[in-house]
Amino acid sequence: MPEQGESAGPGRDGSGGPELSVVVHGRNVQGHLGACLDALASQASPGVEVIVAAVGASAQAAAADRPGVTVVPLPDGTGDGAARAAGAERAGGRWLHFVASKDSVPTGAPRAVADRTADLAGDRDRDRVDVLVVDHLRSTWRHQGMPSPDGKHLAKQGRRDLPLADCPNLLKVTPLLGNRVLRADFWRAHRAELAVDDETFAAYAALLLADRVATLDQVALNVRELRAESIPRGAPEERYAVIDRYESLLNLVADRGLPTAARGALYDVMVGDCLRVVAREKLPDPVRREFFHRASKAAVALRPQGHQHPGGLEGVRRRLLEEDAYTKYRTFQTANQQRRKLRSAVVSRKHKVGVKVRDLRYRRALERPVDPNLAVFTAYWDRGVACNPAAVAAKLAELAPHIRPVWVVSAANVPLLPPGTDHVVPGTRRYWEVMARAKYLVNNANFPNAIVKRPDSVHLQTHHGTPLKRMGLDQLDYPAAAKGLNFHDLLARVDRWDYSVSANGHSTEMWERAYPSHYTSLDYGYPRNDVYYNATAADIRAIREKLGIAPGKRAILYAPTHRDYEAAWTPRLDLATLAERLGEDTVLLVRGHYFYGGAASPLAGLRKSGRVIDVSSYDPVEELALAADALITDYSSIMFDYANLDRPIVIYADDWETYATTRGVYFDLMAEAPGKVACTQEELTELLTSDAWHDAAADKARRAFRHRFCEYDDGRAAERVVRRVFLGESEDSLPPVTPVDERTPAPTPEEATTR
Template identity: 70%
Template sequence: MQPGLSVIVHGPDPQGHLGELLDALAAQPFAEAEVIVAAVGDWARQQAEQHAAGDPRMVVLPLPEGTGDSAARAAGAARATGRWLHFVHAKDGLPVGALRTVADRTAELSDSVDVLVVDHVLSTWQTSSAPSGDGRYLAGAGRRAVPLADSPQLLQLTPVLGNRVIRADFWRSLDVAGSDFSDDEAYAALAVLLHADKVASLDQVAYEIRELREQSLPPVTTAQRYAVIERYEQLHRILAEQGAPEGPRAVLYDVMVHELVRIFARSGMPDPEAREFFTRASRAAVSWRPKHHQRPAGLEGIRYSLLEENAYTKYRAFQAANQKRREVRSLVASGKRQVSAKLRDQRYRRALSEPVDPNLAVFSAYWDRGVACNPAAIAAKLAELAPHIHPVWVVSRHKAALLPPGTDHIVPGTRRYWDVMARAKYLVNNVNFPNSVVKRQDAIHIQTHHGTPLKRMGLDQLDFPAASKGLDFDALLARIDKWDYSVSANSHSTRMWERAYPSNYTPLDHGYPRNDVFYSATAEDVRAIRDRLGIAPGRRAILYAPTHRDYEAGWTPRLDLASLADRLGEDTVLLVRGHYFYGGAASPLTDLRRSGRVIDVSSYDPVEELALAADALVTDYSSIMFDYANLNRPIVIYADDWETYAKTRGVYFDLMAEAPGQVARTQDELAAVFETDAWRDEAAMKSLTAFRRRFCEFDDGRAAERVVRRVFLGESEESLPPVIPVDERTPAPTPEEATAR
């Protein structure tokens, strides 16, 4: 039986939203519909295939990376068998019940109806499911199917295909994909209304537009802005050829002028391009103005008049006057604080007027803690491959004494700090630089991050108050917009960063530089680290590294270390990296510390050395698990509060279902894992292998080299050392192997 409705999901997986969309479809078990996923690229294909395995309605149509939206829609429509087509972009969503609502409404419509228009909600990084504002147009149209001339206000609906459900035969007869405007979705959305014999309306929400943050998208070109004018001229030609009455022509004219004025006012085009755009827009406004058209009142009417007169200079003066009024109001509101800030920044501003030093690089890690993490590994490789570039570390005053001898450094707030920050060509950090640091046009900011995300990060914390308390998301976005590059250890991280930190930076899928040591360390290195820690040969060392809980006001120990050490026996050493405050003579840990069976390594750096020294890792939800997996050594997850953590912090995947080894939910279970060989048995190592393939994707020992060559030496992506497949890598020797050598 022919399905009544074909939902065509199309596109790549922008910022990780495709999975949410397919989850929403799976939660709407309406059997009379089919779902065609025109998946662009490997990541979208993998997402689609995972969901299709559990949904018999779903058909996956893999398309090559880079396939445009128009071509993806066309491919999906060619495969679809339904009577009606609903195009759903991979970034967007379908509200609860939308599938049945649309299917029920289209089932009522005869073949004389070509398009069903529906309402939608709008979501951004700041808002969720905000009303569209289109409801008034739909309510005015009612439920009758009518020619567009009877409801011309429908041309004012947000011009996307997702809020139009289109009869399949009508769509194919239009051949929109073959037109000169095939890549212009707004053109297609308006054209289907102009060509339709009848349009039906549904004054119910059946679509969600997710508006991606502008800064995360490629910049709009001047040619694309000129093309908007051509779009509307072509649409007006269609109406002219049809001999359409004035109603649709007047509404389309208002839509056109409103958008052209908005583009001109907000685009920030250079003056020659802006003048040319204004001239072209003016010609279109004069050519297509309906005979009896009435300009709107107020400021909008003034804008119409100036555009139709091609009064570019007057329009700029009009803009400037409005801007001046807004600035005066803002200045009065800010008062003395603004004056104070300008005085405070005077020295920095002077430094910013000096040329950028192409051989100066600033490094910082963990909020100016010292030489550590990915920035440290990059700096070390930089000294080897590009010694002409001088590194300077930003270090807080109380940490400066702990720096390696000879480390050139600056202390935040000092005169030299502002001078170096202003002149440096390269700024490298595993967190963000302060808001006060200006992004110079010819400087390069490299965000290295400091872990693979299990927990929700960035904008994804919006729905989790315990995690986002006190976080200024607008300021966060301003810092993100300074990034030029974002370093990633795996595809999962790349996708989650795109979603959590939406801006127009370039991802570097090169691996985490700090993890290079897991492939370069020798048996002698492993033995030396264990000697420094006081771990005797033959002893099993277990690194215990729990993470912070946002839902707890303070630190709550999750294990009774004394009891655990007693159960595991004298041959096991616990390396504890956490905030354990067992003190005093009566502490049950006192004797265990003296005997070296419990070693507090909370302040030991670098943490990579602790990983090399350990035979196994025990953690809960810390990102250390992703790094440690490079060593191909056992990992045990201690998850006594997983449900609470996942609910309050938010997570990107179910660790209980995709753990890198054994999972213990109680201390007794944890002890039992290590009292037997369960911690490293076949099942545990099989889970570790799958985890390692997914999350150690780019870590092969040459990550720092790739970053330095790509960013500092300007080498092409194609010329970089290729990533060695996971199964072909040789990690550092285990402590057992190191002792045997």
């Protein structure tokens, strides 16, 4: 590491060090750090270095092993200010560009910034440009690359470098530290004011403390604006800090002796921000009233002498603020809202107070108290008792029998329910009553839009697989996958979640990115996978007998996934030929819907002989996995669950490029497969008719895959979920997750025959 002031590589100014240090800092928020570093790592050069002040293990893992990137590991809980300081301490560049880990830097931007800062060098005695202000883009979950409103302010200054007194309008530039590139010596001189967690304060302070400011009318930052619902919520009273921030900044203006124009520009920013908090943020009325009172005192005390109110409605708002007329202000605000509603009937319907519920019975039921001993379960859009909800319900009956489970099941699937299952059919009178009064609502998909999240109810989202394909908001760029999905409605459903169950760190990260909201991730494992560690040899023998698999036969489960880009199911394997090549000692369990009909079908004889068994409608799928000696799949999430059994997995990927391009994927399965990969039926047949499907290389790949994706599955996931969610036990009191290498999966079919 270079000492303070030493250089780490050649820069354009001849100092020997890099011209620019891009300092990426913070946690791996919603899994965005990897994309940020992918874009930056390729742009590192002798004049541009990349430093990552990585907070926590997830960020450090995302930053590891990237060429051209220097990682500064920091413990969990390190604040943004401290992370920036740690990254800057390690940096060797003359200029520092701080980039939050959730954001990204467009291609070519570091080089353009480095060129601009090198041009600012000039005479060393007169080189007092401290801050370079750059342009940025904004991206949200819905829209990418939206231009900022700052271009006009940057363009006005051109290539000149000026004191802030001569360009006070730069205080109207969006207050981000990432759109201010700082001279390293300037940062060191003012680290106390700039290395703070409040980025808005640091962004304004950088301009106020600078001797001279330059601009670059070019985009050098892409800011990812996270959904407010996905950001941890602080106490409402914390918003008082907005007023404290501007009082400190305006005092700094006075201390620096900046002219009236700069003070007036910052004062206008303060008043505008305070009025936005009062008008738009969801605060309890006492807190809102107190905020207004404090903002009023600041507006009066800090108003520059001779400062004029703007005209129109904004001027009215400001006068009411200075008068501390909270009631009048709220009345004025309500009148304006009513005026807008009258102009648009559609808008008025969308903004009605309260929840619009179509069913009268449901509205009435919502007025009754929540039943603390009632739990609603459903799986796969009301298909029946299945998946993670079923495993949670079973453990609930064992650990908390006082809580009554009721299953939501479609009318068509009611005959398939286990005898004695208490259930309701969607849309019925009892359905609405149960949905309104249940304390616990458990689903592996999502409840309908009309369901109201009551404050004292608990929504548990269990999911139904580890994601390879892109999910949620990550489908925005994949219309074949989204198929008209209303993402606003999706997020409204996600906002009802209190807990989200995860089987591994990959899933946790992807869920937080694809479904950004305020829920708590439960890194406990998938309850449905408990059976892979708890099933006995007798269980496996019984399942195989039920399926008609003769003792000593090799059973291979073939479970392909659906293609979003196909209108109908397309057979991907010639099962008759494959079965013939594999011989009489192999049974194919096929979970798909493309069997030939009629007595003349090539499969007819194989099906009659039991060498090909259609298990497309067989539930639960976990029993099929336990019965199988090996799995063949393409991109189905069953591979992640089956890996718990530590049995061979073969990937048949005849259309990987098409699938990955059309559906979108989170990682390259071809490079990180859980075993051998075949791209043609001939390759697949050769693997299965030799020892290659379970050789040392296949075992090594499966071991790595299992460590990554079976991280929390150890046979006690359901217990952890029930104890935490239903019994309210603390995180520390739950059974710890057993390390992967210390677990013993259920016996293989071969082992089961000898026990």
